[in-house]
Amino acid sequence: MNFIPSQLIDVLKDLIDQEIYVTGGPIRDTFLKRPFKDIDLTLPQGAKELAQKVAQKHHGHCVPLDEKEGVFRVVIENYFLDFSNFRQKSRSIEKDLSLRDFTINAMAVTLEEFLHESPSAWNLIDPFEGQKDLSRRLLKALGRTNFIDDPLRMLRGYRLAAELDFALEAQTRKWIKELHKHLGHVARERIATELELLFSHTAGKVIALMAEDELLFEIFPELKAARNVTQPSFHHLDVFGHLLLALEMSDLVIEAPEKYFGDLEANNPFTSIKDSPRKKTAIRLAALFHDIGKPHTFAIRHRITFYEHDRVGAEIFLKIGERLRFPKKFTKEVALLIRHHMRPFHLLHEFKVNRLSRRAIRRLIKDVPDYPSLFMVAMADSLASAGPDKEPGLEIELANLFWEIHHFNQEVLINQEKERLVTGQDLIDLFGLEPGPIFRELLEAVEEARSEGKIKTREEALSFLGILIQEKFRENFK
Missing domain, CATH: 1.10.3210 (Hypothetical protein af1432)
Incomplete structure (x- = not known):
């Protein structure tokens, strides 16, 4: 269990008497030995009620991510528990997994096994050989229709390629090239989130692939x-x-x-x-x-x-x-x-x-x-x-x-x-000026002259200011 954030273990133990599966990212990241801060919990139904109950009991916050599909996030100490019903009212976890994006994200294990067994002992539910693709460092889409269902998955594929240093399967890239215009139907905020994640990782080679597959020009x-x-x-x-x-x-x-x-x-x-x-x-x-x-x-x-x-x-x-x-x-x-x-x-x-x-x-x-x-x-x-x-x-x-x-x-x-020679208060007290945009200009001029070595002391700064003010307001000093 040392791969599970300690702050979440007691929360999860309260849930093992129900039919709940850990799916997607945490399974993938456990096999890759990568730390994770969010855990995807999938159940046949009742995600909303369970999320609200967990949030209340453990002093967390419940946030709806997709009420229509029954996806709710519970935030506990900067960790995320994402509760979701089986997708599209699926009747089995295998059907739910078939509706996801990539094979490496279409694996599941019961919550009880996730908590109590080492990954090597899991009875892994892996109908699309995601573990095999993990070992090959390959991103393989589950199907063309899966991109049509949520076109953001195309961009997510390149983001995951950058984040994990994985290759995109040839057929997957072919589907993206065919369907790239569908990304135009996705909310811009969702696109922006994926882009920010993508560009936070080594991105050059992945962006070049996006250009080859036309997706880059759909976005930019x-x-x-x-x-x-x-x-x-x-x-x-x-x-x-x-x-x-x-x-x-x-x-x-x-x-x-x-x-x-x-x-x-x-x-x-x-x-x-x-x-x-x-x-x-x-x-x-x-x-x-x-x-x-x-x-x-x-x-x-x-x-x-x-x-x-x-x-x-x-x-x-x-x-x-x-x-x-x-x-x-x-x-x-x-x-x-x-x-x-x-x-x-x-x-x-x-x-x-x-x-x-x-x-x-x-x-x-x-x-x-x-x-x-x-x-x-x-x-x-x-x-x-x-x-x-x-x-x-x-x-x-x-x-x-x-x-x-x-x-x-x-x-x-x-x-x-750290040590300014003159301040705005000096302009008020010693020169009788009214606060305004001119203050910044005058003080900047002093600092610039100081950086050039033209003035070094407060007295020199005040003398410099006096001359500068006379030049700027000559008509007032005749």
């Missing part, structure tokens, strides 16, 4: 325009090929940042990324969409150009996020990375000739506080470019620039934030 039609868009000789692929490869490269950079940025310091700036599924999802989405503005800004002057493609791309992603109903804050985070993905390359030109100013570094950090994520996107972008005119050693130079910016932030900006 904006990507169609990127196909066959020629790029300058810095690149070796068209825009769409470059976007797919950049996503694949972002997987590698996220997995092993030390390989691309060199030896990491004790205070590793990438730790917060590796520990955050949300940040990893944002980086991967930004990598996939960083050049989505190029098809809309393509022009041939004396050469191929994509002026302001970063701005246009950010605007496009904001619309994508709104359409798919991603959380607004998350959508803005991804759009910010897209909007500024060229900034590291622009700064690199100045850095290489020793002209990189403290002001430019500070403005980058202020514009993109999560600059480690931005540099991961830039690194993936560079790695995905291999045209004949690409500068040699570009990734090493990007890494050097990153550390220059990071050390400046650690050694200068963070200390400045």
Whole structure:
């Protein structure tokens, strides 16, 4: 029983005198030796009443997931018990299993055996050889109709492929290619949930398969325009090929940042990324969409150009996020990375000739506080470019620039934030100003001058402010 969350064991023991089966994910994950936080409990009928009874007795919360089909979730200490009736009023557990998505999710065992027997001793109910497919690391759909019944299962297949590092069976992919347009009938919130899970795992190869099977363009039609868009000789692929490869490269950079940025310091700036599924999802989405503005800004002057493609791309992603109903804050985070993905390359030109100013570094950090994520996107972008005119050693130079910016932030900006020389109260008390937008502008100017070493003391800051205020309000100081 050591594979069962301890918080749930006593709850489950109360239920073993009834005909209840543990199904799907927990069976799969037990065989794969993966931890799980939710347990699917399937019974012939009465799921609602039982879920409500369990929630009341164990101080949990009961939430309906699909009242029509009789699916209810009980939340206990951040663990989930999902109670469901046999699907479509099936008369047996075998029939219920036949209506699920993939063979590896169509296995069951009685709750009593789940609690009291080791997995090797289970009398496993496995009518579709799901355990065999687990050993082959294969995702095999139970049938074409199962996708029609719930088209989200097509996307879930790719998500599981990314999460488990499994392969999708050829016939399963064929059905998806035939039925991909059915995904358009699925609620956008359900699609968004699967996408967020997918992109939190290594996603590059799976997204490429989704493109081959047309499902990717059903979700993100904006990507169609990127196909066959020629790029300058810095690149070796068209825009769409470059976007797919950049996503694949972002997987590698996220997995092993030390390989691309060199030896990491004790205070590793990438730790917060590796520990955050949300940040990893944002980086991967930004990598996939960083050049989505190029098809809309393509022009041939004396050469191929994509002026302001970063701005246009950010605007496009904001619309994508709104359409798919991603959380607004998350959508803005991804759009910010897209909007500024060229900034590291622009700064690199100045850095290489020793002209990189403290002001430019500070403005980058202020514009993109999560600059480690931005540099991961830039690194993936560079790695995905291999045209004949690409500068040699570009990734090493990007890494050097990153550390220059990071050390400046650690050694200068963070200390400045802790000990400000002047505050808004000084603007009121010493200069008689009324609070307003001008306060931020004036205080930012002081901090910028301080980061450049132009002022170091409070007295110098106040003198600087006096001059600045006179310039801005000259008519008041005649």
